[in-house]
Amino acid sequence: MALVAPLTPDYEARPYWWDEVDLPQAAPVPLPGTVDVAVVGGGYTGLAAAWEISRAGRDVIVLDRDDIGAGASSRNGGMVHPGGKRDLSEFLAEPSGRQLWDETVAAFEGVGALGTELGIGFDWQRRGHVELAHHPRVARHQQALAATYSSIGEEARFLDASDVRGEIGSGRFFGGLLVERSAGVHPAKLAAGLVRAATASGAVLQGATTVLGVDRRSQGYELETSRGALRCSEVVVATNGTTDRRLVPWLGRRVLRIGSYMIATEPVDPDLATSVNPHGRMFFDTKNLLHYWRLSPDGRRILFGGRTSLSPTTVERSRDLLYGAMVKVHPQLEGVRVGRAWGGQVALTADRFPHVGRHRDSGIVYAMGYCGSGVALSIHFGRVVGRWLCGLDDQSAFAARSWPPVPWPAHVPWLLAGAGVGFKVRDALGR
Ligand SMILES: Cc1cc2nc3c(=O)[nH]c(=O)nc-3n(C[C@H](O)[C@H](O)[C@H](O)COP(=O)(O)OP(=O)(O)OC[C@H]3O[C@@H](n4cnc5c(N)ncnc54)[C@H](O)[C@@H]3O)c2cc1C
Numbered sequence: 001m002a003l004v005a006p007l008t009p010d011y012e013a014r015p016y017w018w019d020e021v022d023l024p025q026a027a028p029v030p031l032p033g034t035v036d037v038a039v040v041g042g043g044y045t046g047l048a049a050a051w052e053i054s055r056a057g058r059d060v061i062v063l064d065r066d067d068i069g070a071g072a073s074s075r076n077g078g079m080v081h082p083g084g085k086r087d088l089s090e091f092l093a094e095p096s097g098r099q100l101w102d103e104t105v106a107a108f109e110g111v112g113a114l115g116t117e118l119g120i121g122f123d124w125q126r127r128g129h130v131e132l133a134h135h136p137r138v139a140r141h142q143q144a145l146a147a148t149y150s151s152i153g154e155e156a157r158f159l160d161a162s163d164v165r166g167e168i169g170s171g172r173f174f175g176g177l178l179v180e181r182s183a184g185v186h187p188a189k190l191a192a193g194l195v196r197a198a199t200a201s202g203a204v205l206q207g208a209t210t211v212l213g214v215d216r217r218s219q220g221y222e223l224e225t226s227r228g229a230l231r232c233s234e235v236v237v238a239t240n241g242t243t244d245r246r247l248v249p250w251l252g253r254r255v256l257r258i259g260s261y262m263i264a265t266e267p268v269d270p271d272l273a274t275s276v277n278p279h280g281r282m283f284f285d286t287k288n289l290l291h292y293w294r295l296s297p298d299g300r301r302i303l304f305g306g307r308t309s310l311s312p313t314t315v316e317r318s319r320d321l322l323y324g325a326m327v328k329v330h331p332q333l334e335g336v337r338v339g340r341a342w343g344g345q346v347a348l349t350a351d352r353f354p355h356v357g358r359h360r361d362s363g364i365v366y367a368m369g370y371c372g373s374g375v376a377l378s379i380h381f382g383r384v385v386g387r388w389l390c391g392l393d394d395q396s397a398f399a400a401r402s403w404p405p406v407p408w409p410a411h412v413p414w415l416l417a418g419a420g421v422g423f424k425v426r427d428a429l430g431r
Contacts, residue, residue: 044378
């Protein structure tokens with residue numbers, strides 16, 4: 001029978017991260033008639049782009065339909081690692097695969113360096129991550145993968161089932177891959193730091209402003225927004241898992257928008273926290289519909305997340321499913337109460353790689369499709385497009401890749417449900 005999560009008396013359905021951080025919001029100002037660059041979406045991608053553009057002296061406005069920074073960028077698990085949704089061997093099998101991989105490593109290190117660059121703290125904790133094999137077939141693949149990591153000089157180790165037990169005190173996995181480089185962050189502190197940096201260098205950030213249309217003009221673009229029209233020379237669309245399929249249909253056909261959910265427990269006894277995660281690592285399993293978990297930066301709570309369904313669902317239903325999954329892996333947590341539960345939107349792509357570039361026909365610049373692993377790459381892509389738009393010669397190996405559309409209409413509910421079943425079957429087979 002499905003478990004129902006016990007709740008703390010002060011339980012709320014809102015991100016745990018928001019308890020510790022107020023995302024700074026600028027007071028509404030009249031929209032300027034014209035601006036050099038308009039950025040649609042005020043998450044890591046849009047904020048990093050705006051920061052680069054404004055510090056180079058160009059006018060930039062960031063428009064978000066919600067509060068600035070309130071999307072996935074302040075709701076995520078704060079697990080930062082090189083690579084992306086694809087594993088190292090899949091990266092290396094691509095044209096320019098080594099370049100792509102090295103760019104993800106640079107993106108990862110770039111996040112670590114932001115603390116000094118911006119003079120902010122966001123609980124950067126370099127503790128490594130473990131990918132936990134949910135199927136013997138995956139564990140065998142991880143053994144080979146560990147050798148591939150070594151061949152490129154990246155520190156990683158295959159863990160057999162008994163090593164895994166030493167890492168997470170659970171016997172549910174068939175093996176694991178430990179990657180030492182990875183880190184944890186406090187995602188909302190990171191978002192707040194980017195808001196402050198962009199604002200300090202002159203970017204205008206406006207929440208509660210929905211972009212309803214982007215029309216090309218003989219020179220530049222006209223944006224129709226919920227607060228009036230705006231002319232600009234360049235547009236960056238940075239809406240990732242919240243991409244409106246009608247705003248720029250070409251982009252809308254290329255991302256599959258799905259929910260990812262998390263719970264945060266009440267503070268637990270230090271010995272209990274240690275029994276779950278003795279080394280403070282970031283964990284995720286290897287399923288397509290995966291679970292991911294870690295300790296809060298203060299080491300006192302278990303933060304457990306996952307894609308509970310491809311179809312639309314609720315925070316309440318996801319909370320109970322996640323609680324059941326957490327207790328299955330760590331039975332000693334049964335009875336620990338949940339204090340916060342929340343969800344956010346991620347963007348999957350057909351090739352499971354993220355994409356950055358300029359659309360050939362419309363000239364619109366975009367960066368999105370992080371497939372749920374976007375903390376490092378969203379900030380990196382945002383900075384890359386920001387520098388492009390300031391005429392600085394910044395390259396991304398990802399920009400050379402073509403971007404296939406999702407091969408079926410991604411918004412049709414029964415097709416999404418069907419894809420969810422397909423993922424479950426693949427997970428059962430270890431594919
Ligand atoms: C629960 C959860 C856990 C995650 N965990 C991890 C993790 O541990 N590690 C990791 O690497 N990644 C993780 N991710 C993914 C990561 O958070 C994202 O890849 C990253 O934040 C994407 O940033 P973004 O700026 O592109 O998008 P977002 O932060 O989602 O920002 C997009 C913004 O666009 C706005 N918008 C959309 N349409 C319009 C419009 N028409 N007009 C105006 N504004 C608009 C939205 O309101 C939103 O604020 C997680 C995501 C979620 C939801």
